Amino acid sequence: MFNDGGTLYNAGRDLNIFEEGERGLFALLQATSPAAAYDAGARYPPPLCHPGTRKAVLRDLDGWADRSTDNHSSIQWLYGPAGAGKSAIAQTFAQSCAENSMLIGSYFFWRSDSTRNNPQRLFTTIALQMAISIPELRPLINIAVLEDPLAITSSIEKQADALIIRLWLKSLINQVDSIRRERRRACVFIIDGLDECADSHDQESLLSILASIIHRCGDSIRILVCSRPEPRIKESFLGPELSDICRWMCLGDTFEASNDIRRFLVDGFRRILTRHSLSMQDILRPWPTSQQIEYLVQKSSGQFIYASTVLSYLDEDGDVPAERLKVVVGLSIDDYAGRDAPFAELDALYHQILSTVINQASMLRVLAARMVFNDESTSSTDSSRQFIQLLNIPLGSLHATFSSLHSLFKDPSPVESGFKFCHASFPDFLLDRRRSLHFHIKITSGHEYLAQCCLKQYNITQVPVALPDSTVYSRRNWCYHSLRARGTSIERTCDPVPILSTLCCALPSNCTVRRGLAVAACVPLSRGIGALGY
Structure with missing residues (x-):
């Protein structure tokens, strides 16, 4: 038939x-x-x-x-x-x-x-x-x-x-x-x-x-x-x-994606060794090491495109695959300035997806904040809720901004997952200016933004009796983010003195940073941070 x-x-x-x-x-x-x-x-x-x-x-x-x-x-x-x-x-x-x-x-x-x-x-x-x-x-x-x-x-x-x-x-x-x-x-x-x-x-x-x-x-x-x-x-x-x-x-x-990717990589490396036998004759065996393979499996995050891109990059003529693998795993990167990009195909995919966002400034600000958000300071159950509260951005606006980026975040959606990335390779892309170009994110910018968000959680005139989750996070992490934002514009955009005084009153009497905050309230922010003893 x-x-x-x-x-x-x-x-x-x-x-x-x-x-x-x-x-x-x-x-x-x-x-x-x-x-x-x-x-x-x-x-x-x-x-x-x-x-x-x-x-x-x-x-x-x-x-x-x-x-x-x-x-x-x-x-x-x-x-x-x-x-x-x-x-x-x-x-x-x-x-x-x-x-x-x-x-x-x-x-x-x-x-x-x-x-x-x-x-x-x-x-x-x-x-x-x-x-x-x-x-x-x-x-x-x-x-x-x-x-x-x-x-x-x-x-x-x-x-x-x-x-x-x-x-x-x-x-x-x-x-x-x-x-x-x-x-x-x-x-x-x-x-x-x-x-x-x-x-x-x-x-x-x-x-x-x-x-x-x-x-x-x-x-x-x-x-x-x-x-x-x-x-x-x-x-x-x-x-x-x-x-x-x-x-x-x-x-x-x-569906055993990690096991399949591991097999895909092992077979691919075997093919590369055969194809490049002359240029690889001085490389110690086994190549690659099991640790390098596991690193690549972890970076793949269940997505074949990362592993495929790595193998394509290593298999190109004109260089020693073992040396190119060092670039991929983060070794001797400075020695490869100006050479072919290892992740050109993957980078093109990320660029295509991110380019669909209309409010790109807001997107990059939230992504920067998510990359520096201190998950370890709270339970995994509460971290997503705390992060959303801390941003203090209307949920409708967040959903609209990230509506075309569902494929980059875990289910059920970017906002509902607390902006948890699907791909372990995605933050690497964002942090490398040579790869992300105008989508590049500076870690200090993320800390600056969250430091400002933390400060805004406090009521300057009185201390609330019951603190919301985001305020609890702010009390624990404002210093953490402020220290890491040094050299950015936070000192110019916030008037820290009244807020620091309020923070000092809000903290428990036995808090180890209360004395430092009291000192910081009397001096410029950059010097006051140093007074905390960090």
Whole structure:
């Protein structure tokens, strides 16, 4: 019943695939995005899971696509942070489905490609793939386009209805016994990179249409959607249209990501040693050390993009891989000024994500504060709440500022996680001016901002009886942040004397810094800090 789903792109190169009278399919081809399919030449070489890795994820997807199992979730949402390897999983699963005659359509969004950064060509592309993959649909789709040529340029809602839903239902009514037996196999659509669809309203509309396809066509179709956990996408999956028919699949360490990355690195280093055997002949073995590998696994934070970027950097010609590894792990960095950036690919990803923020000044101020926030001064349960309170920024403003950065922070959102980073490599990027450029953050700026936030927590005229969490943090950490902000503008932006006097009264009589604060209240701030005995 099924042909190879990749035939579409031979069609783009050889129009003889269309028989006489198939002018509808030829017209449909003109409205598709040939670069969007899993086997498109424009995507070569496509991202793939490294051999032996991602077994748990792929096994789970195979089970979900099996219609013989008791599975009522016809839509699967595979989500995770930037660089987690979602596209590689989607690509590998697509190839597996094609080999097993289960794939009837795939579409890989890409922000930088105007033909596939919006949904206008999604359903026309899927419809042509279906015409090629499912023989009994071919004449139906051809006739549908001939009878309504405007369908291929109409709204995506009409495209889906005219070219997919109606024709799928018609084929189910007309199918013979042999086709019914074949249809017991899953019919899989794969849509990757939904967050790369530039307009969030289009993302919501598209998901609503996918829900309609499942509700009207039944469980004969399985749809895999892969994306970052952006707010609008998450809200749609939580909505009434999708919540009952969708299963969420988070790419966390539940699927042994760290073990897979370790294997990926070990195999990659082995390949590099073979390729660079001459330049590496004087390097002591074993290389790299187990400690270096574990360092890289930890820095990856479950995201393959970091490990992949490291291996690509080490594998470049013109240098000794062992020397480049020293750069990656932070050794002899000054010796490499002006050389190729080790993390160019990763840095480009971070730049692309951060560039979507409108209020970048506020974003960088909060990020700087989060990087210096003293988590050790309080329990992990209270730290997120204390940090949000300390900022004293309306929650609505925080959510709005960080609405496009969900992929960089832990679930459920940047604000709700207390701005805890997904990637251990992200702070390294922000602190290195050569990498982050205009997104560079100075640690002293973070301490200055939090020192000011701490001062603002105190009531200058009276000491409150019951102190909120943020004030408790302020009492414990104002000196800590002030000391580390020395040399910044805090001395010029705050009048410390009355506040220091109030702080002195607020502290318990046996507090070790009370005497120092009393002295500090009588002298300029920079000298008073020194009087505390630090």
